[in-house]
Amino acid sequence: MSGHPPSTYEPKTGIERWLDARLPIIRLGVDLMDFPTPKNLNYWWTFGGILAVCLVTQILTGVILAMHYVPNGDMAFNSVEHIMRDVNYGWLIRYIHANGASMFFLAVYIHMARGMYYGSYKAPREVLWLLGCIIYLLMMATAFMGYVLPWGQMSFAGAVVITNLFSAFDQIIPGLGTAITTWLWGGFAVGGATLNRFFSLHFLLPFMIAGVVILHIWALHVPGNNNPTGVEVKSKEDTVPFHPYYTVKDGFAIVAFFVVFAWFVFFAPEALGHVDNQVMANPLVTPPHIVPEWYFLPFYAILRSIPQKLFGVLAMFGSIGMLFALPWLDTSKVKSMRYRPAARVFFLLFVAAAIGLGWCGGKEPDDVVIALGKSETGDPTGFSVVWLSRILATYYFAYFILILPILGLRETPGQVPTNISTPVLGGAAMPAGAAAQAEKKG
Amino acid sequence: MVDTANAVTHTDGQDPSRRDFIHIAAAVGTVGGAAALAWPLIDQMNPSGDTLALASVEYDFSKVALGQQVSIIWRGKPVFIRHRTPAEIASARAADHASMPDPQADSARVKPGKDEWLVLVGVCTHLGCVPGFGGGEYRGWLCPCHGSVYDTSGRIRQGPAPKNLAVPDYTFTGPTKVKIG
Numbered sequence: 001m002s003g004h005p006p007s008t009y010e011p012k013t014g015i016e017r018w019l020d021a022r023l024p025i026i027r028l029g030v031d032l033m034d035f036p037t038p039k040n041l042n043y044w045w046t047f048g049g050i051l052a053v054c055l056v057t058q059i060l061t062g063v064i065l066a067m068h069y070v071p072n073g074d075m076a077f078n079s080v081e082h083i084m085r086d087v088n089y090g091w092l093i094r095y096i097h098a099n100g101a102s103m104f105f106l107a108v109y110i111h112m113a114r115g116m117y118y119g120s121y122k123a124p125r126e127v128l129w130l131l132g133c134i135i136y137l138l139m140m141a142t143a144f145m146g147y148v149l150p151w152g153q154m155s156f157a158g159a160v161v162i163t164n165l166f167s168a169f170d171q172i173i174p175g176l177g178t179a180i181t182t183w184l185w186g187g188f189a190v191g192g193a194t195l196n197r198f199f200s201l202h203f204l205l206p207f208m209i210a211g212v213v214i215l216h217i218w219a220l221h222v223p224g225n226n227n228p229t230g231v232e233v234k235s236k237e238d239t240v241p242f243h244p245y246y247t248v249k250d251g252f253a254i255v256a257f258f259v260v261f262a263w264f265v266f267f268a269p270e271a272l273g274h275v276d277n278q279v280m281a282n283p284l285v286t287p288p289h290i291v292p293e294w295y296f297l298p299f300y301a302i303l304r305s306i307p308q309k310l311f312g313v314l315a316m317f318g319s320i321g322m323l324f325a326l327p328w329l330d331t332s333k334v335k336s337m338r339y340r341p342a343a344r345v346f347f348l349l350f351v352a353a354a355i356g357l358g359w360c361g362g363k364e365p366d367d368v369v370i371a372l373g374k375s376e377t378g379d380p381t382g383f384s385v386v387w388l389s390r391i392l393a394t395y396y397f398a399y400f401i402l403i404l405p406i407l408g409l410r411e412t413p414g415q416v417p418t419n420i421s422t423p424v425l426g427g428a429a430m431p432a433g434a435a436a437q438a439e440k441k442g
Numbered sequence: 443m444v445d446t447a448n449a450v451t452h453t454d455g456q457d458p459s460r461r462d463f464i465h466i467a468a469a470v471g472t473v474g475g476a477a478a479l480a481w482p483l484i485d486q487m488n489p490s491g492d493t494l495a496l497a498s499v500e501y502d503f504s505k506v507a508l509g510q511q512v513s514i515i516w517r518g519k520p521v522f523i524r525h526r527t528p529a530e531i532a533s534a535r536a537a538d539h540a541s542m543p544d545p546q547a548d549s550a551r552v553k554p555g556k557d558e559w560l561v562l563v564g565v566c567t568h569l570g571c572v573p574g575f576g577g578g579e580y581r582g583w584l585c586p587c588h589g590s591v592y593d594t595s596g597r598i599r600q601g602p603a604p605k606n607l608a609v610p611d612y613t614f615t616g617p618t619k620v621k622i623g
Binding site for chain 1: 487
């Protein structure tokens, strides 16, 4: 890894020297553990490690579920019931996997928000950010197809709606959208063939995610970590070795995160699901209130806020596309919003808009947010969810294509410290004796 | 109390026994947690509840004529229900005292008064193939895989198999009904 300092690994035994000359895998592990890491990383930086554990958890439980699941339109639903009732600890493994998807997205949204707040996407980390965006896209595809597999009513309706997004291409070239959806379905509607291919891809994609994660970590280790000041590492005094400092800090955060995870698994395993999915898929009936999983709700709200099929779909994909363009949209030279008071306000509003869009996505479009009167039938009328969605979606896009480009040129940033150590030590250099004392205690 | 006592005699944070205790406790907690987590992931491969529930099968043998044999499935394995001819029974009884790898009297392999009904798990005790009837020197079963020869009582007489064909637990639940398992 080109960004690493010279390796400190010295093979001690003959076998280690023999292996090191052929496959320096021990050297790789030692160098990763020794990696000089900014000493001021806060707990927002622990979500990378949390996400790695989430991915491992999902792959482990997923491979096990695939041992008992039957990807067949007639048998899939019952095989999931078989897992829940008959397979030893099947209920536990499935609830870990199902809630694990939600925990994975919770962690990834915090991870992304941290990157956006501290400017981790800026030079020289654009490729690191792009790889993260690709991982996020793969995660969404994986989660969607995984949600289809239990073959309940919400699974089926979800598969119908998401695949039909591509039918919007009929409005560009007549017949194109239909051709794409027919190809996706392997038929004239969502059916057994669709289920079988979704199972195959749902099994494949996590391993592709794991591959891109390796590239993501590689791209991280070339420039090294960003940090809360956004100031690049200037000297060895700005860093500590990854182990034991961040293995322990990440380890503690992982344990804390898994306490929350375990609470969902053991005390509220269905809290994030939908009861309609306890009914087997029925192509003749769609449940009255269709909503995606919570982690897709903001995009769903953007889709519904536009009363034109093609533009709704384009806006939804565009909202994710914004993330890819982010490194080139933000014109500010200052990375961390710690020193950008105006940007900080706009960013917090952006987070609020994203959460607000999620709330809107879970409501009916005609639900009234602020009642201004009553209709002839006595129902309240006024400011509806769809209008709130439109305002929030406008802000979402404005944040990327108006606020960040303009703000970077016009704002007056605060005083950026000259190096990482200055704010940590309050401007005074650490006396040599104090450092030695700290080493001894550690 | 302990903290106070330690603080008197040791510099805080430098007591080797306390540091060792933290390390050992952390290691034990990690190993214990990993083991507790690993068990469900391992146990899920054991037979599931619905598989275990299929512990017995019933069969009506009224249509099995003298000299015929049916193979039914019990717990995923073939079970032979053979309606033995008097000649087969006589041949098995005559060999009761012959030298064989797994000596057993024919009468111990059938139910009293039901000498003509031989019920066997149709799995060769060598490596699990299904023996066919009528082959081999003793006109009983011959395993196609490695040539184990069983007599008309299902006892191993020649070849690499170490044990007789197993007799499953079964009971006659009616004049023409047998329950296996």
